[in-house]
Amino acid sequence: MTEQERKEQDEKIRADFPLLTGKYGEYAYLDSAATSQKPRVVIEAEKEFYEAYNANPLRGLYQLSVEATDRYEEAREAVRVFIHAGSCEEIIFTRNATESLNLVAYAYAMNTLKEGDEILVTILEHHSNFLPWLNAAKRCGGRVNFLECDESGRITEEAFREAFTDRTRIVAMTQVSNVMGRENDIALFARLTHEKGAVFVADGAQSVPHLPVDVKALDVDFLAFSGHKMLGPMGIGVLYGKRELLNKMNPFLYGGEMIETVTRMGATYAELPHKFEAGTVNAAGAYGLSKAIEYMNQIGFDTIREREDHLTRFAMERLQQNQHLKLLGSKDPLEHHGILTFVLEGVHPHDIAAILDAEKICIRAGHHCAQPLMQFMKTPSTARVSLAFYNTEEEILRLVNALETMREKLGFFS
Ligand code: 7TS
Numbered sequence: 001m002t003e004q005e006r007k008e009q010d011e012k013i014r015a016d017f018p019l020l021t022g023k024y025g026e027y028a029y030l031d032s033a034a035t036s037q038k039p040r041v042v043i044e045a046e047k048e049f050y051e052a053y054n055a056n057p058l059r060g061l062y063q064l065s066v067e068a069t070d071r072y073e074e075a076r077e078a079v080r081v082f083i084h085a086g087s088c089e090e091i092i093f094t095r096n097a098t099e100s101l102n103l104v105a106y107a108y109a110m111n112t113l114k115e116g117d118e119i120l121v122t123i124l125e126h127h128s129n130f131l132p133w134l135n136a137a138k139r140c141g142g143r144v145n146f147l148e149c150d151e152s153g154r155i156t157e158e159a160f161r162e163a164f165t166d167r168t169r170i171v172a173m174t175q176v177s178n179v180m181g182r183e184n185d186i187a188l189f190a191r192l193t194h195e196k197g198a199v200f201v202a203d204g205a206q207s208v209p210h211l212p213v214d215v216k217a218l219d220v221d222f223l224a225f226s227g228h229k230m231l232g233p234m235g236i237g238v239l240y241g242k243r244e245l246l247n248k249m250n251p252f253l254y255g256g257e258m259i260e261t262v263t264r265m266g267a268t269y270a271e272l273p274h275k276f277e278a279g280t281v282n283a284a285g286a287y288g289l290s291k292a293i294e295y296m297n298q299i300g301f302d303t304i305r306e307r308e309d310h311l312t313r314f315a316m317e318r319l320q321q322n323q324h325l326k327l328l329g330s331k332d333p334l335e336h337h338g339i340l341t342f343v344l345e346g347v348h349p350h351d352i353a354a355i356l357d358a359e360k361i362c363i364r365a366g367h368h369c370a371q372p373l374m375q376f377m378k379t380p381s382t383a384r385v386s387l388a389f390y391n392t393e394e395e396i397l398r399l400v401n402a403l404e405t406m407r408e409k410l411g412f413f414s
Pocket of ligand 1: 099126177178226364368369
């Protein structure tokens with residue numbers, strides 16, 4: 001692609017994102033792993049839902065409520081197709097990846113784990129894919145074991161075989177780490193897990209926005225992800241679960257809309273997926289998410305990947321020239337999925353973020369909700385840039401230049 005073609009593509013894409021051209025248009029938003037920006041079609045979809053379809057879905061007997069229900073269920077179908085699930089019964093709407101993972105921990109782990117049973121997680125996990133398991137294990141008299149990565153953030157098959165014991169009942173693993181950016185070989189680890197009769201839970205919060213994810217090909221038992229990291233609204237998330245498992249599980253939250261019949265003595269529960277969607281649902285959020293999926297499909301994963309890989313390489317090549325800056329993880333840009341975590345000698349990551357903010361550049365600094373990983377790497381805090389396909393070379397050059405002069409500005413001599 002020529003420079004001119006890339007610039008034209010930049011402009012075309014950025015014009016779809018009101019924030020990138022609005023009041024904050026001068027800012028370089030480099031924190032998409034925290035939450036992505038939203039295209040106009042998504043913002044308008046939420047508004048459209050409340051203007052044109054708003055009624056409480058799933059319970060009304062009048063046309064408007066039927067329309068609200070239709071938008072909600074069409075969104076479920078859009079998610080199903082997007083991740084290649086076999087049935088809409090396997091798609092549960094939640095608030096976010098965190099709630100999806102808690103659902104599995106409460107409704108599956110806590111009902112099946114016995115004393116002495118083990119859950120295997122990786123050292124790379126976000127707290128959302130660790131604390132629910134720790135809590136479940138503690139309540140059941142079990143324990144959580146850790147699978148460690150090498151310096152490049154890689155989990156090897158060898159390490160997996162070693163850490164997996166005959167008491168391992170659940171394996172919980174992120175597909176892409178929010179700190180190292182590296183992709184785990186989910187298909188391999190799910191297969192090894194199943195060979196030993198355990199259940200595999202994948203955290204797709206950082207993968208579903210950037211890679212085509214096929215739950216059938218990966219053969220995961222559960223997959224959790226958030227709408228807001230994949231161009232969708234905040235407050236809508238997804239749990240995919242295999243029907244056989246979901247059917248065997250007790251509900252997670254109890255209340256309206258998740259029952260068949262209720263008497264003074266008890267209740268029978270609704271069919272999937274409604275058994276796991278108690279209370280009034282976020283139908284506007286689901287509708288917004290369906291528009292985000294439509295938009296991603298229009299752009300296409302080929303373009304998303306090409307742009308993100310190009311920008312990652314462009315950034316890495318330049319950041320590596322800064323002799324005081326150390327990038328964590330793999331040396332290969334293709335193994336970063338837009339996530340670049342680094343430390344700058346002598347400068348606290350919070351100061352890096354504050355100084356960059358003054359230069360209108362937004363990045364994340366801190367422990368990235370992955371404190372066990374920070375402890376493992378003996379780095380309490382880092383700075384992190386996370387890119388999306390709507391970022392540009394120009395934004396990266398501003399970042400690189402700001403980091404190049406930062407130490408000098410703070411009074412370092414070399
Ligand atoms: N799993 C991973 C791998 C994540 O990166 C995050 C959020 C979550 C789960 C939780 O997602 P939520 O939508 O339920 O909050 N990660 C980040 C981050 O890296 N910076 O801010 C949030």
